[in-house]
Amino acid sequence: MALKLKGIPYEYLEEALPDKSPLLLELNPIHKKVPVLVHNDRILPESHLILEYIDQTWSNNPILPQDPYEKAMARFWAQFIDEQIITVGFRSLVQAEKGREVAIEEAREKFAFLEKEVTGKDFFGGKTIGFVDMVAGSIIPFCLARLWEGMRIDVIPEDEFPELNRWIKNLKDIESVRECIPHREKQIEHMMKVSERYKLA
Amino acid sequence: MALKLKGIPYEYLEEALPDKSPLLLELNPIHKKVPVLVHNDRILPESHLILEYIDQTWSNNPILPQDPYEKAMARFWAQFIDEQIITVGFRSLVQAEKGREVAIEEAREKFAFLEKEVTGKDFFGGKTIGFVDMVAGSIIPFCLARLWEGMRIDVIPEDEFPELNRWIKNLKDIESVRECIPHREKQIEHMMKVSERYKLA
Incomplete structure (x- = not known):
């Protein structure tokens, strides 16, 4: 991307x-x-x-902000997604029913932080796509959301997370993002295989 | 620091x-x-x-290298210490005898990577203290090593890790580091308390 x-x-x-x-x-x-x-x-x-x-x-089309504080905050949210969202996502994938429900509930709590962070902005990076958008974009709409689609659960419903859903639409409007989106059915199938492989009793 | x-x-x-x-x-x-x-x-x-x-x-006394690749590698090793060394360190602290031995063996394997990385250099950062030195310095000699001292195990013995031991001496020669080193007995006592609190059966 x-x-x-x-x-x-x-x-x-x-x-x-x-x-x-x-x-x-x-x-x-x-x-x-x-x-x-x-x-x-x-x-x-x-x-x-x-x-x-x-x-x-390559300094054209900057990904990270220049300001030291804004840069730190971009890294903060990227790290939050990498550590916390991926972890609950993986748990929702491999755990059995009860553990799965708990993981999905926790995922929603984490998404609430992101919903707040992207409110009123086109992208996490502001007017243009940036560091957090790329990290979140790779993981949330085109990976975890497809896993949950395969499981027939909507973890980021539009009425509960309108800003995150608007952000996903904005992402899909960018050509360099669209070109990187994995094939939907193939991705769902892949995630379901991962789920089977690592499934806990 | x-x-x-x-x-x-x-x-x-x-x-x-x-x-x-x-x-x-x-x-x-x-x-x-x-x-x-x-x-x-x-x-x-x-x-x-x-x-x-x-x-x-504050740009005086730079902590990170300017070159994009060297900067990435400094971040890589800092992350390695934060994720892998801390994890095995914590496991060696809270697990019972058998698990403890396994964790300490794994810690030695991780330290072997660091031993190689600091070989022939005064600091991980080169001639002067840098990003990796600060991250590793806070965690290894003045935190984990003291935990292991409290447990009477030398996980980084001088004959096995001569370069890491030389690096620890170099660190202690720096005044701004020395001023940050926690009190030895107080630190050991603290780590032993943590160990008791989180101990697994």
Whole structure:
């Protein structure tokens, strides 16, 4: 998403997780995770670090704000999504009925913070797409929401979260975002497989 | 440590955890954790975000490298310490004998990465103290090592980790670090209390 927004050409290699390629293990020996960015002879793991690197290396269409406080707050919300939203999302995926309900309730509590944060703004970044939009955009509408779609639960209903739903529409209006959205049915199917694989009793 | 290094005067308010003050809950309603930096009317939670904010606001004695790749790598190691070293450290604190041994063995495996990273350098940051040194310095020698001292286990013995031990000595040579080191006996006593409170069967 960031490379498209900046207009940087790249080659995209998909990993067929959970089977990790020898290349991935070589490039990211510590975390063994995607994504990894290879730029010249530099190897960069971890999504947020990659976004910061891309933004500092190519300065057009800035992703992070310049002001130190606003920058800290963008990182704060990105981290909130990465730590808290992903965690409850994963729990809602793998736990059995009772635990699942608890996880979904917690997810709604977390979404309430985001609903408040995006209120009155086109994007978390303000008038244009930024750091938090990319992190939240990759995880919420095109990943977790599809998981919940597969489970036939609407965790972010429009009447309860009007601002987040408006934000998702704004995201989809951006070409560089639209080009990155995974295929809907394929994504739902994938998430359901993950759910089966890690399901707890 | 960062404020001292930059020469910025500050007022330090200690929290008597686990009892959280109403002020802490007001300043950091989402995570409810220390540290929180208050600068003018700006409220900043999360240690790494605070370090980045301080470095960007006061540019003397830089904490982070300027180069985008080196900056990403500094953030990578800081994150590694925050996620992986703290996690195994906490497990070695609260688990019973067998689990404790496993956690300490894992801690040694993680320290091996750091040993390699600091080899041939005065600091993780190079010739001077930087981002990784501050993150690792707060957690390893003056927190986890003291916990293990209280438990009478040396997890970072000098013959196995000569470079990390040399780095700890270099850290202690810096006045702004020395001034931040918690009182040894008080710290050990505190860690042993935490251990008792969260101990697993």
